[in-house]
Amino acid sequence: MSVLINENNKTYTLYTNSSMYQIKVDDKGLLLHTYYGKRLDYSDMSYALYKGVPGFSPISSDFNIYDPWDDTYSVCNIAQEISTFGNGDFRNSALNVRFADGTLGFEPRFVSASVEKGKYKIPGLPAFYGDDADTLIITLKDKVYDVYIHLYYGVFEEYDLITRSVRIENKTSLPIYIEKALSMTLDFQYGKYDLISFHGKHAEERMFERNHIMHGTNSVSSTRGASGHMQNPFVIICDENAGEYSGNAWGIALVYSGSFEINASKNQMNDVRITAGINHENFNFEVLPNDVFCTPEVAMVYSDSGFDKMSGCYHKAIRNNLCRGKYKLARRPVLINNWEGTYFNFNGDKLVSMAKDAKELGVELFVMDDGWFGKRDDDRCSLGDWYPNEKKLGCTLAELAKRINDAGLKFGIWFEPECISEDSDLYRAHPDYAFRMPGRNPSRCRSQLVLDMSRKEVRDNIYDQISKILREVNVSYVKWDFNSHICNVYSADLPASRQGEVYHRYMLGLYELLERITTDFPDVLFESCSGGGGRFDCGMLYYMPQVWTSDDTDPVERLKIQYGTSFAYPVSTMGAHVSASPNHQSARVTPLKTRGAVAYFGTYGLELDVTKMTLEEKEEIKRQIAEFKRHYDLIQNGEYHRLISPFSNDSNYCVWEVSSSDGKEAIVCSVRNKSEANYANEIVKLKGLIPDKYYRINGGDKKYLGGALMQLGMPIKFDFIPYPANIYHLTVCE
Ligand code: GLA
Secondary structure: OOEEEEOOOOEEEEEOOOEEEEEEEOOOOOEEEEEEEEOOOOOOHHHHOOOOOOOOOOEOOOOOOOOOOOOOOEOOOOOEOOOEOOOOOOOOOOEEEEOOOOOOOOOEEEEEEEEEEOOOOOOOOOOOOOOOOEEEEEEEEEOOOOEEEEEEEEEEHHHOEEEEEEEEEEOOOOOEEEEEEEEEEEEEOOOOEEEEEEEEEOOEEEEEEEEEOOOEEEEEEEOOOOOOOOEOOEEEEEEOOOOOOOEOEEEEEEEOOOOEEEEEEEOOOOOEEEEEEEOOOOOOEEEOOOOEEEOOEEEEEEEOEHHHHHHHHHHHHHHHHOOOOOOOOOOOOOEEEOHHHHOOOOOHHHHHHHHHHHHHHOOOEEEEOOOOEOOOOOOOOOOOOOOEOHHHHOOOHHHHHHHHHHOOOEEEEEEOOOEEOOOOHHHHHOHHHEOOOOOOOOOOEOOEEEEOOOOHHHHHHHHHHHHHHHHHOOOOEEEEOOOOOOOOOOOOOOOHHHHHHHHHHHHHHHHHHHHHHHHHOOOOEEEEOEOOEOOOOHHHHOOOOEEEOOOOOOHHHHHHHHHHHOOOOOHHHEEOEEEOOOOOOOOOOOOHHHHHHHHHOOOOEEEOOHHHOOHHHHHHHHHHHHHHHHOHHHHHHOEEEEEEOOOOOOOOEEEEEEEOOOOOEEEEEEEEOOOOOOOOOEEEOOOOOOOOOEEEEOOOOOEEEHHHHHHOOEEEOOOOOOOOEEEEEEEEOO
């Protein structure tokens, strides 16, 4: 059992393979946080808690105010396990609960603790799962009112993963109002830390950024009703000198796809506090008597040796204990998507001819992207009208799918279920289904509005339309897109006093719809998308095992995008396609080999008009698909290592590697991403090999000692062309 309860000194200690997390109840019933870091033998870690009362720091109402030096501490400085506003702690709070009398002064005190085998579930929300995990539940109660906080902890020993979620239960006879419902507080009383976050924009997601945690609050957030391209709901807190292979690092990932905030703040005593959860902007949730509010889950991984180990833990946990369904571990088909090949300009014959050519190259699935429904020939109409444009296709959808199937490929299709065009039959029939504020013109993203997924009748309408197609047509794959963020946040279904619930109710509604559709169509592979990687988060991965990583398919840009994404998310979740050159987003010209090499470290697919390719190009694609399929298991199931960063100004190439878990095989991808004259020698230190075994590289005669390849490195030779790439396959000599 990974939870150790010591009743004598009231400590609750969570153990994973390499980490230890400790909570303690003090003699007044306050829940203190004593330690989160490297695994140690059991000890009550509270001895080091800072107990000073700096000037202008309140002490708790439990202490004798006339004798403040008698073993007291300030609630404003002590490390707390969950922080609430209004009780004297002026740091960032996690939970702000306003009682029916208007007060906002929650004082949580310990009630009970219990341990359960298996991982807790969160009603209506995505979460890591696993029968082998353990759950610790700690219940606290406000000193005055019958309002309870249940803190849930899931412990996955093997992945050094600890999850947290909070339930707020109202046992009073009046409603309460939650003004902030974050999922965690994590206090560090000593040390200097950096915050690493992943910012971006459309077509440039998850750019690595590292800063010292400064005094005040450093916040990573979204108020867009979606996690968004601009900030990812994942950060790393680390020692100032931590790197890929050394130092303490704590990953904080939200299992949530809506507006979020992750805050790292430093106070006047240099204490650092992390809070994370639903963004409190425009959030206010009424909880009726006997009702419960559940926060989303936060997934924390601690590594005692840098980011590589932390990422490895997330990769395994996400693949094995977050993703679900038939395709979570199974080999997924190599697909071709027609978007960049045709955009809106296609008909059925064109798609079939692309499918036929793609089949020759080894492609297994054809995906028809945007433009097949309603009267849609551009992005200004028809979202919401999920019936085929048979005139454009030249046949029914079932017939088109059959033609693609007859060409030897599975058939996949694009939907944007959460959005609606004002020029659509659905909007004309139900204008109230869209988010709009009464009396105001709406703001629009990409000329469209967002459907109010908090309403059941809206979800049912979309479910009925999509499920009809999935039942009647032989569909093997769905791309679930979302090309807007949520403006005009107003639900026609809720009273004025509850409009602060809309953002979160939207997410609950969307998750319910996704659960329904993915459960009812278990054989369909679902890929999440939001203008590329605008909703690449653990919430979406619970329903759909892969995400279209970015609308930017330029392989040189993709180095940064995929490298940044890899800090939390495994290769198997990253949609990656070979597209045409010059690239449609950046105009960059790159070799086909480089485009393939980068796409291997994702789901690998094509996104171009194959019918326009030369014979030579087709031969190269054929070779790539065969190579990708040959190395599929290694790439998807192996251990991913970042070796040379594309974000570094000190190198002009980027290298990553995947090694098999037994160390007998590895595949390395190197790409020159900057051009200069008079190159220096290039060598890269590999990871994950067996030090005393010899390896061949790409089947060559020469043998290299594993230890040497890791300590001294493997020389890299690039062709003298723009943006060359190499794939090195290492196999152990038995
Ligand atoms: C988004 C997606 C693209 C494509 C278009 C279609 O931008 O990210 O891949 O599906 O929508 O409109």
